[in-house]
Amino acid sequence: MLNFIINLSNNSGYIVSLTILTSVFAIFALGLNLQWGFSGLINFGHIAFMTIGAYTTVMLSLSGVPLIVAVIIGAGLAALLGFFIGISTLRLREDYLAIVTIGVSELVRLVANNEEWLTRGVQGVRRYQIPFVDWEPGILGKVIAIALLTGIAIFAQWQLLRGIKNQFKEYRSVQNKSYQPTKPIVCIIWGAIATIVILFIYINGIISLYNYHYQAGLMVLALLILALVYSGLEILVRSPWGRVIKAIREDEEIARALGKNVFFYKLQAFMLGGAIAGVAGSFYAWQLNAVYPTSFEPLQTFNAWIIVVVGGAGNNPGTILGAIIFWTYDAVTRFLLPQLGIDNARLSALRIMVIGLILMILVMWRPQGILGKKEELTLGK
């Protein structure tokens, strides 16, 4: 145990940045999950929202705008982009939306690449303001940060236990209905794994807050925003609004026949998902320390898709789980594969290949994603 903690504290910096990345991509993918998982809007250009959020935040903060205002404006501009894409394409069939979003994301990246007056082009933006960099916490500051982290950990554990409890209840009450709920033993195994992950992040967080580095503060903030976005979305998708959105995903005509303004709801979902990705963009920029157009390749969009598909579309806890799996995979292969004696160039190709393989196996074995419900795929219209 002591050995483990010493080991952890040596690597805690790396694990902190991994935690930040995971949170950022969890937030990013939650936005996509709202758009695709709940509303059925195929968005292949999610990275565009993140790019706008990131660049707006860093450029505004460079010209002296307070960070929090910069983040809000960034999210607002991302939502505005969603508004313009939505207003022109959401009336069309969904494949058109997919095509337009790909185009727009490339457009945004090319603007970032070439419009040097606006984004400094390929040289990238550096030395911008990052939260907590100049903060030197005393004992009180550290205690507050640790208390905050404890609160988040308790919230996560509480959500987890509540989810498991609901699964148990469902298992008992709907035994011989049209679908099979998850078996209790499976819930317990997943619950145990998730608890270990939460504990791991928590202990590592305390260690890193104790030996304070600004990234530790950033990590607490990212986790806090993740918790806020997650609980906000959970309230939203369980509300009547969420019901309308899911109804539109299933069959627009029914929603229209029942008096719902389908276009307006789709626009709201698309803009909100975009704004969430914009916030993720601010954190991504802070984590990266310097932003270049190459940080926002279309590949990131598909990383978000992988996260959503792996976790289970239309499932917010699943999306967070997907993000954890994605970055754990990233970290594990980064350290394990070199020991097999493969050179770097081949290594990165191999890692992507293995992701593809895992996705293929998953889609065959569990097409609904890890936390998704199988019936939601097999029931026809």
Place this chain on the structure above:
Amino acid sequence: MTKNILLSAKGLSKSFGGIKAVNNATIELKSGSITGLIGPNGAGKTTLFNLLANFYTPDRGEVIFASKPIHQLPTHKIARQGMVRTFQVARVLSRLSVLENMLLAPQKQTGENIIKVWLDRKTIKKEEKLNREKAMSILESVGLDSKAKDYAGALSGGQRKLLEIARTLMSDPKLILLDEPAAGVNPTLINQICDHIVNWNKAGISFLIIEHNMDVIMSLCDRIWVLAEGSNLADGTPEEIQNNPHVLEAYLGQ
């Protein structure tokens, strides 16, 4: 025009390319009535429904519902006026539970406003509770209460029809447009559906029903309109229609 008239459509026309699906059709129905709409296959009945509910925009003509012209309103606003339709092939939201299907229908729910979802949770909770009770009592009356938590996609064809009709009731409509409620449903369930329609009608809801099953139409309806090749052929009481030689000709051919 008397005040009693709930829906009146005059001179409705709709063409798809060169085909006049509905040509100068007229229909009128009284408040509190059950009105039938019949005609051979391809007569334009469903197209007329789509025109009434503005799923298609009419090329010409006007639709007056509860003394207000509605043919220029967007589709979703027509349901808010109190006119709700069902579909020829029952459409349910498969991946939502039966109860959620029901809860979708009530109009003007506070929780449908994205801002209020976060700010006004108390009101929403109260509304949800009321709506849930109402939904369960309607489901109970049609015998679907035991399925409330099942996916709607797991229902049989007949049950889907029932759910679809039950769902329209949740929105407190004045008029329900039913597109072939008895198609593909077993005789026992047809009788049940008819009984429900009569009961709901007594509670003050008007119906406009497209149906090929003549027993259903003749037993339920106060008045029947006949369409053939997109135009009005006849209208009258069930007896008049049964004895109308033009109608027989249109159905059976010469």
